[in-house]
Amino acid sequence: EIVLTQSPATLSLSPGERATLSCRASQSVSSYLAWYQQKPGQTPRLLIYDASNRATGIPARFSGSGSGTDFTLTISSLEPEDFAVYYCQQRSNWPLTFGPGTKVDIK
Amino acid sequence: EVQLVESGGGLVQPGRSLRLSCAGSGFTFDDDAMHWVRQAPGKGLEWVSGISWNSDGIGYADSVKGRFTISRDNAKNSLYLQMNSLRAEDTALYYCAKDNSGWPNYFDYWGQGTLVTVSS
Numbered sequence: 001e002i003v004l005t006q007s008p009a010t011l012s013l014s015p016g017e018r019a020t021l022s023c024r025a026s027q028s029v030s031s032y033l034a035w036y037q038q039k040p041g042q043t044p045r046l047l048i049y050d051a052s053n054r055a056t057g058i059p060a061r062f063s064g065s066g067s068g069t070d071f072t073l074t075i076s077s078l079e080p081e082d083f084a085v086y087y088c089q090q091r092s093n094w095p096l097t098f099g100p101g102t103k104v105d106i107k
Numbered sequence: 108e109v110q111l112v113e114s115g116g117g118l119v120q121p122g123r124s125l126r127l128s129c130a131g132s133g134f135t136f137d138d139d140a141m142h143w144v145r146q147a148p149g150k151g152l153e154w155v156s157g158i159s160w161n162s163d164g165i166g167y168a169d170s171v172k173g174r175f176t177i178s179r180d181n182a183k184n185s186l187y188l189q190m191n192s193l194r195a196e197d198t199a200l201y202y203c204a205k206d207n208s209g210w211p212n213y214f215d216y217w218g219q220g221t222l223v224t225v226s227s
Contacts, residue, residue: 001169034213036152043202043217044152055207055215087152091212094166096142096154 002026004088004099012107019075021102023088028068032092035064035073038101039084047086048073078104109133109216111203116221119193127221129186129203134216137181140164140206142214143188145199145223155201156188160209171197193225 003026013019023033031051036044046055048064051071061076075082083106088099115127127143142157156167156177165177176189186203200222204214 032212036214038152043219044214046207046213046215049207049213085151089152089154089213094211095168096157096166096211098152098154101151 001095002029002090002093002097004090004097006086006088006099006102008102009100010103010105012105013078014107015078015080017078019073019078019082019104021073021075021086021104023066023071023073023099025069025071025090025092029090029092031067032090033064033066033071034089034091035062036087036089037082037084038087039081044087075104109205111205111216111218113201113203113218113221116201116223118224118226120227121194121225123193124189124191125193125223127188127190127201127203127223129218131184131186131203131205134205136184137161138209140209140211141179141186142204142206142211143177143186144202144204144214144217145197146202146220147196147199150199153199157206157211158186159211164210166211190223193223195225197223198225199223 005024035048038044052064085101143155174192200220202220203218205216207215
């Protein structure tokens, strides 16, 4: 099983600041990695797939990068609605796995 | 509009069984792989099982392998999860999720979930 590790566990930032979230895989997943956003009481939303492709309707301030074992989700300028938990997920190998999440909260 | 509606959750004793269902609409159901993803209260997301568009590809998390069985009926636009030998650690909100392709990849639409509570 591929284990995904996310850092930091919590990121405290102010609106307008840049957020950089990390996801590391225990072995190479090539570019087969996605990012999801989940707000309290809501279902997860697909943001990025195949490491760097924005899903339908996702604002340009969200971007993804990386390949192999190291990946980054960047939010260029935080909007109030971006404070949430972010998960990475790999589809390179069965079983599919998620990371533990990074909470982005308001400083 | 894509809709996924789960049903079948509830309170069940350890060791017993439960069958979850998910009805899909607003998309061509037999084009896409489908999944079950769960989230224990206050915890993160855990992929449980996925099935390809034609049921040729099926996978399970290690934590449920041998106890849970995923299936689909494309004629009824429905996804199922048969859960046997339930344990307390299976307590979670179970989401039905649509894949963005015919083979298991990523989850582009999610239902609201059905709560499963395993307790005596």
